[in-house]
Amino acid sequence: MRNNTPRTALVTGGARGIGVEMCRQLADKGLRVLIGARRPQAAEETCRAIGPAALPLTLDVTSAQSVTEAVREAGQLTGGIDVLVNNAGVSLDGELRPPYVDEDVLRATLDTNFTGAWRVTQAVVPGMVEAGYGRVVNITSSYGSLALMDSGRHPAYRISKTALNALTRMLAAELSGTGVLVNAADPGWTRSGMGGPSAPRGPEVGADTPVWLATLPEGSETTGGLFADRKPLPW
Template sequence: MEHGNRTALVTGGARGLGTEICRQLAHRGLRVLVAARKREAAEEVCRGIGPAAVPLALDVTSAASVAEAVREALGRFGTIDVLVNNAGLSVDASRTALELDEDTLRTTLDTNLVGAWRLAEAVVPGMARGGYGRVVNVTSSYGSLALMDSGRRPAYRISKTALNALTRMLAAELAGTGVLVNAADPGWTRSGMGGSAAPRGPEEGADTPVWLATLPEGDGTTGGLFAERKPLPW
């Protein structure tokens, strides 16, 4: 099946890296659901991308919002074939592991981990029934146990480590179903989170997530962590 018959849902699609992922997926012929907390922000992005992009109001921290958004998408298009869990936040840049308050930890986990989990629970069973799916969890090398060398950004690091574990669990659970689940590290990218000093533009940062989101049928790449299309250690 050509990409043009596929529908992708990208969370955090209304700015920065998420917008570029949406743009590149649309360029490859997918119908793209640009998901954002405010529909108006998603609509603005869609106007810039063109008719292949469709706005979707979705707050990953709300189970009710996730359920309603997925119902809307499935009611309109029938399937969601690609899920890019891109929505994320980092609000603990100045903290260490011994300085972190519990509220910051909970807030970070609810978006970066639980939000992605909510979307997977809502979307992936339909992928498995259809025999095709691509799930990309946008993560960071900050979450790699093998590469971890600092206690800075503790909530962010822990959330991405946990997201990496979820990636592995889902990949194992879905083995043989046609659903591939991988994690992508976009690198330090200029965006609302990465800031203007980051060395990589959104176009570069989006490349690996888009590559994993469009792996061809017959490709068995699953359960991996990738940066610049190359494996990273967990």
Template sequence: MPDQQRVALVTGANRGLGREIARQLAARRIHVVLTARNHAAAEEAAAEIRGDGLAVSSTRLDVTDPGSITAAIAELRRLDILVNNAGVTDGDHRAATIPASEVRRVLEVNLLGAWRCASAAIPLMRDQRYGRIVNVSSRLASLSTMTSGTEPAYRVSKAALNALTRVLAADVAGAGVLVNSCSPGWVRTELGGPNAPTTVEEGAATPVWLATLPDGGPTGQFFAGHTPAPW
């Protein structure tokens, strides 16, 4: 890839929303490193996107495996954009009865995985005085609408991801790095299910917008569409 070309890394990008985010970023002439826990799955998705003449490569990255994160980042000469898209849900569990092991599983991916990736990416971004970090969150994380006991680990993990967005943005203030979180909406993916009203193309639009913000753009905020959403 040309040294001046922007480079983006997208986690959980072998299918659904992550793959569409990767495709839309690549369509903007950004070189996208598409990642997944299984390298073969990541490469299959990357090959499909390359079939459209877009610049995409692939590598293995499991957000629960610090070694795989270190290895994936070490392959890169530069990293301009990180999209923390990888996520899991606890489905039909209820807050009062969910096993602690299930809570840990969800937090490990949705919160700690994103935190590990950001921590690995930020040194490169600081060095080049440019970076965009997008944490894919959810409206279910909004404290103003948290009136249901369903999907408790998912809700809490995404609320914590929003808090991480705030503290990371404060930590890198003045370094040219913008950190934001967003809700893509209820998207028709394997996670969202077939009844979701939002297409993957529509759901990817906000993460892609935040990933390509101009200098001086917003940071430390939570968005739904282009509009700040309540924490």
């Protein structure tokens, strides 16, 4: 902890869907939570719903300038970020399947789901390394697992999550021994704006594994893994 204050978590895409539930659960565990959202009003509404442990943070992960400004503001508000949940994501594929590709859809998907997560991580991790403590959780999907991939549905989304999985592995190896743990979590098919109302899992279930990884205790050696329901999945 910094100066005996609670640890601070930043959740990107924290004002909608499963992100809101992750923020709620992290706050319930005693963390201060920065609600990262493109729309300030959405972040403020989520903060009111969660309570005083939540703070709004305007953040667009597709903009390097927005990321830089948001992380600077976070430092001023809380002294630094101890936990990062890269939750912001989009699914834009529709019925498109390979070998056909809509390059605009592919670029937009990668920019949020992969490059956006990398942008925020790049801005946050140096402070974690300096503090000797950090937790990075990348919200992914079994759709991105090469071992489990058996369909061409949602190709841009799948490829973006495969890339995010690779980034998770590389970061975990690079940060080994620094006190910063990096893992990926598959929340499963969860009821949300992306998952839709017919999904079998409630947000509270989908948020459990990401929150577990975000709050791994000091001394934990769990890093570089892909997890669903707190159990490892193959890459």
